[in-house]
Amino acid sequence: MKRVDMHIHTCHSFDCLNHPVRLIERAKSIGLDVLCITDHNEIEGALRLKERFPENVIVGEEVKTGEGVDVIGLFIQTKIPKGTPARETCAMIHEQGGLVYVPHPYAAGKGGSGKILPVIDGMVDIVEGHNGRIHHPELNVRAQEWARERNLPMGAGSDAHTLAEVGTAFVEMPDFDDSAQSFLNAIRSAKINGRSSSHLVHVASTYAKFHKAIFPRAEWT
Numbered sequence: 001m002k003r004v005d006m007h008i009h010t011c012h013s014f015d016c017l018n019h020p021v022r023l024i025e026r027a028k029s030i031g032l033d034v035l036c037i038t039d040h041n042e043i044e045g046a047l048r049l050k051e052r053f054p055e056n057v058i059v060g061e062e063v064k065t066g067e068g069v070d071v072i073g074l075f076i077q078t079k080i081p082k083g084t085p086a087r088e089t090c091a092m093i094h095e096q097g098g099l100v101y102v103p104h105p106y107a108a109g110k111g112g113s114g115k116i117l118p119v120i121d122g123m124v125d126i127v128e129g130h131n132g133r134i135h136h137p138e139l140n141v142r143a144q145e146w147a148r149e150r151n152l153p154m155g156a157g158s159d160a161h162t163l164a165e166v167g168t169a170f171v172e173m174p175d176f177d178d179s180a181q182s183f184l185n186a187i188r189s190a191k192i193n194g195r196s197s198s199h200l201v202h203v204a205s206t207y208a209k210f211h212k213a214i215f216p217r218a219e220w221t
Contacts, residue, residue, distance in 0.1 A: 002034055002172070002174070002175055003018065004170055007036060009160060016162075025120065035057055036057075036058040038064070042079065043060070059074075063089050066084065071089050071116070071120070076093060079193075080093065088140045090123040100124050100126070102128060102143075127153075127156065130144075130154075139141065148159055154187075169192075173189060188193075
């Protein structure tokens with residue numbers, strides 16, 4: 001079995017200061033095997049980290065779609081531009097041989113309170129059944145119910161923007177090779193593990209935004 005945190009941010013996200021290598025060290029220290037690196041509208045950091053730690057990283061991107069709602073692509077090689085419409089985003093993920101992973105679908109704002117689900121219904125491969133930054137459990141429950149109604153596998157991720165958050169949510173799943181299809185087959189037997197992070201993690205994200213407005217991003221890469 002492998003333990004996978006399916007939603008992780010690095011300093012390549014606009015609201016995060018996590019050094020990529022420190023993330024891998026943190027993951028190993030708490031017994032996680034694989035991290036899905038899903039930076040906002042960026043895959044550069046994930047690609048670099050994958051080169052250095054090929055067995056511990058899945059390359060992803062959390063795309064802010066034209067509808068203002070996030071969609072994650074996993075196992076992709078090319079960045080999808082911010083503002084791409086949701087259905088086109090999903091199509092571009094599949095064209096790369098990747099998987100469409102819908103994060104926090106019922107969260108307000110970034111999840112659109114579920115509004116994007118009818119738009120991309122039929123194009124989704126995996127639904128985030130537990131997001132560590134969701135503080136209202138019913139929102140995770142609604143995501144799980146939507147997935148079950150469509151017989152879709154569920155994932156879980158910390159949505160970590162700080163090192164301390166890594167592993168607050170993850171899946172335990174059978175071993176898989178480094179391919180989208182193998183991962184998709186394995187996650188159908190996954191077990192979700194998760195708890196909610198402190199509300200204070202959002203303060204850290206706000207601090208990161210201001211810090212990056214003052215200092216160039218190259219400082220952390």
